[in-house]
Amino acid sequence: MDLKRRTIAAAMATAIAVPAEGLRQWAYRDPPGILTVCYGHTGPSVRPDRAYSIEECKSLLSTDMNAAIETVERCVPGLPVNVLAAFGDAVYNLGPKIACDTKNSTAARLLKSGQLDFACKQLPRWNKATVMKVSVELPGLTKRRAAEMSLCLTKPAGRGEGV
Numbered sequence: 644m645d646l647k648r649r650t651i652a653a654a655m656a657t658a659i660a661v662p663a664e665g666l667r668q669w670a671y672r673d674p675p676g677i678l679t680v681c682y683g684h685t686g687p688s689v690r691p692d693r694a695y696s697i698e699e700c701k702s703l704l705s706t707d708m709n710a711a712i713e714t715v716e717r718c719v720p721g722l723p724v725n726v727l728a729a730f731g732d733a734v735y736n737l738g739p740k741i742a743c744d745t746k747n748s749t750a751a752r753l754l755k756s757g758q759l760d761f762a763c764k765q766l767p768r769w770n771k772a773t774v775m776k777v778s779v780e781l782p783g784l785t786k787r788r789a790a791e792m793s794l795c796l797t798k799p800a801g802r803g804e805g806v
Contacts, residue, residue: 648724648727649709649712649713649716651724651728652712652724652727652728652731653705653708653709653712653728653731654728655724655725655728655729655794656708656711656712656728656729656731656732656735657704657705657708657732659728659729659732659787659790659791659794660682660683660704660708660732660735660736661682661704663683663732663736663783663786663787663790664681664682664683665682666681666682666697666700667679667680667681668680668681668694668695668696668697668700669691669693669694669695670689670690670691673685673772674772674774674781675772675773675774676774678691680695680700680703681695681699681700681703681704682700682703682704683704683707683735683736684700684703684704684707707735708731708732708735711731711732711734711735712727712728712731712734714731714734714739714742714743715727715730715731715734715742715743717743718739718742718743718751718754718755719742719743719751719754719755722754722759723759723799724799725794725795725797725799726754726759726762726763726795728794729763729766729791729792729794729795730742730750730754730762730791730795732787732791733766733769733788733791736784736787737769741766741769742754748765749765749768750762750765750766750768750769753765759795760796762795763792763795763796764792764796766788766791766792766795767785767788767789767792768788769784769788770784770785770787770788771784772784
């Protein structure tokens with residue numbers, strides 16, 4: 644994948660992720676109960692018994708966001724940078740299903756078939772989380788998906804469209 648495109652997409656996705664996630668230097672349980680730290684970092688490396696430095700949090704964010712962008716690029720190569728960024732943030736937040744699982748995600752099927760505007764318009768549907776075994780809409784996810792959709796539907800202006 645082109646490094647310039649990946650870097651731009653990661654920066655755009657990070658601009659959505661940082662305010663949506665906020666910064667927490669101590670681990671906490673998110674609404675579905677997942678142990679989380681920093682800017683939404685999850686996984687087996689999260690330790691509830693320590694504080695994370697801002698530098699560690701920035702490093703985790705960069706690593707995780709780059710991995711999310713690479714996942715989207717691997718599943719649907721050559722997307723415009725704004726679409727790559729929007730779905731990169733969604734993958735960062737939700738995991739690869741939204742962009743890669745063509746059997747269970749309408750958005751993934753639409754991305755793969757090149758129907759990008761329709762794929763972008765699927766993002767708001769992914770605003771729910773399972774809380775105490777019940778699927779509920781979360782206002783933060785609704786706002787985040789709207790920001791992703793807005794970015795996703797943005798048409799590049801003039802020269803440099805293929806960044």
